[in-house]
Amino acid sequence: MAKIMIIDDDKEWAENTAMLVRNAGHDVMVSHTTKGATQLLTEVKPDLIILDVMFPDNPAAGFDLAREIRRTKPIKNTPIILLTGINQHFEMDFSSADIDPDWMPVHDFMEKPVKMPVLLKKMERLLQKKS
Amino acid sequence: MGSFRLYPAPKPGDVARQQPTVNGLPSAMLLQNALWFTRIRWSVVAVLSGFGAVCILIGNDALRRFGIRPPGLWPLIMAFILALLNVLSIRWIRRLSTRTSFPWADVAANIWFQIVSDLIVLTVVVYRIGATETVIAFAYLFHITLTCIFFGRRDSFVVTMVSTALFLATVFLEAMDILPRSGIFMRTSLDQHNMLRLIIFAGFTVFVWFVLWYLVSTLSDAVRRRDCELEAANKHIARADEEINLQMLRVTHDLKAPFSGIESNIQILKHTHWNDMPESVREIINKIEARSMTLRARISDILTLGSLRSAQSHDKIVEPVNLRALLDAVWGDVQGLALEKKVSVEVTGHASVVSDTRQLKILFLNLISNAVAYSYERGTVEVAIEEEPDRVNVRITDHGIGISDEALPRIFEDFYRTSEAAAVNPNSTGLGLAIVRQIASNLRLGIEVESEQGKGTTFHVHIPKDRRRNHNGENYDH
DSSP: OOEEEEEOSOHHHHHHHHHHHHHTTOEEEEESOSTTHHHHHHHHOOSEEEEESOBTTBTTHHHHHHHHHHHSGGGTTOOEEEEESSTTSSTTOOOGGGOBTTTBOOSEEEESSOOHHHHHHHHHHHHHHHO | OOOOOOOOOOOTTHHHHHSOOOOBSOHHHHHHHHHHHHHHHHHHHHHHHHHHHHHHHHOHHHHHHTTBOOOTTHHHHHHHHHHHHHHHHHHHHHHHHTSSOOOHHHHHHHHHHHHHHHHHHHHHHHHHHOTTTSSGGGGHHHHHHHHHHHBOHHHHHHHHHHHHHHHHHHHHHHHTTSSOOOOSBSSOTTTTTOHHHHHHHHHHHHHHHHHHHHHHHHHHHHHHHHHHHHHHHHHHHHHHHHHHHHHHHHHHHHHHHHHHHHHHHHHHIIIIIGGGSOHHHHHHHHHHHHHHHHHHHHHHHHHHHHHHHHOOGGGOOEEEEEHHHHHHHHHHHHHHHHHHHTOEEEEEOOOEEEEEHHHHHHHHHHHHHHHHHTSOTTOEEEEEEEEOSSEEEEEEEEOSSOOOTTTGGGTTSTTOOOHHHHHHOTTOOSOHHHHHHHHHHHHTOEEEEEEETTTEEEEEEEEESOOOBOTTOOBOOO
């Protein structure tokens, strides 16, 4: 059983996903904001983070948090799966190919709406790699 | 969610009122002009040296025969002093140029050094050539005019006053015999004791200077003020663009979020209570899911099309694009759909073009996902990159349902779907090929379609190769 942290401002989606991830046998925590998230993550030390890009106060808050995580020693190597629902309409178009230690320091990337079996498969792969 | 800020368009003149006083050119431009100023000075050094040398060659007796007073060595001495001052100015400018940033005051100090040293040298030259018997005094106008352009009215007025003071002091000291009488002609107006003529000449000269100062400084100020207005308007437009983009992001996020909610709730039902539900309920849930997906895809396509239609030519990000890498990435994105339909996709060939990666990606995503969606199960889709002398051709071929001859001219219309297409792909929005048409128009691509009903369709995308320069004029042709 792994500790998973879901950080997404869409409460309904986050809670539903948390339920499905719990059903897959993991311990899940949910946060709806990136504010104070680094502190929380340092305390919880999750095995994997599912992180949304856009939050109401900052359209790139997910990127900022991912970069902050990489600078925070106890959690710097925690795998991150980045999620977005705003891709393709804008020039900030990005994909798995853009994963980069400085610009997009995450381990995997998915577009919303997320297909649960695909998310679970990606999670298992990253958790296996971590262990 | 979110906030809204309205930026009303500025009225002409409003921006200027918000701007600080226009004191002169920006520092980078001022530095360029400081360097240009030193180049012009070399020609003055050359003229003075040439004049001195010619006078020596002709000889004093010959000069006197022409009524010219032999100048001696002063032209050469003044040329030497001017050259020395110029070398100092150039070294100063080079030191400033090596810095990553330089304050305006540092560059202005260099130009002031050049102007003051020029005015001193010029006053000596004016005195030697003849302050009132020649028109050499009008050489002060060069500095008055240049200061009006480089700096504001106050500074150019100071230069006009200093020039006037130096010129009138020379005339006065000479007239009062405090300075020995000088001039290149043997008989001077001072020799003739025509004081009235002297006063009229000096007064008229200074009058012309002040009129010219007033005209040039007023015009230069107006031009600079206009520059400031344009710069502020540009900044305002850029800020408004940024705000629109942000609002679009928020609107897109807010429009799509409910569908994520609906679909995640359906996933909960499917993963937790699916087996407890009767078949009829499951069917309804599947229909809700399908309609939700269709509506989300339609919103997504409408937003994409809107964003592409509002994009101006300067919105294109023109850069080298590795087509093979781009098509492999697109293939990755449609892999899920291809696996679902058991359709294999084969990408062949390599080429690079200069274009907009984002728009090309959307175009190929639409064409390849269409090819997969309208293929028969276990079919194949071939994507071939072919390099031709003046263009790159990307050929996307499927062996699916095809398009009838009647429908073919209409496939790029908004929301157009044939009944066969709607039957095979009920989730289609009918906007995919409208998006393709818009991108083709934005990027000036050529598209050809060949199709045979029941046998398949081939799209040819022609990307021109001659667009080697981007909109900033940078050359990609190495």
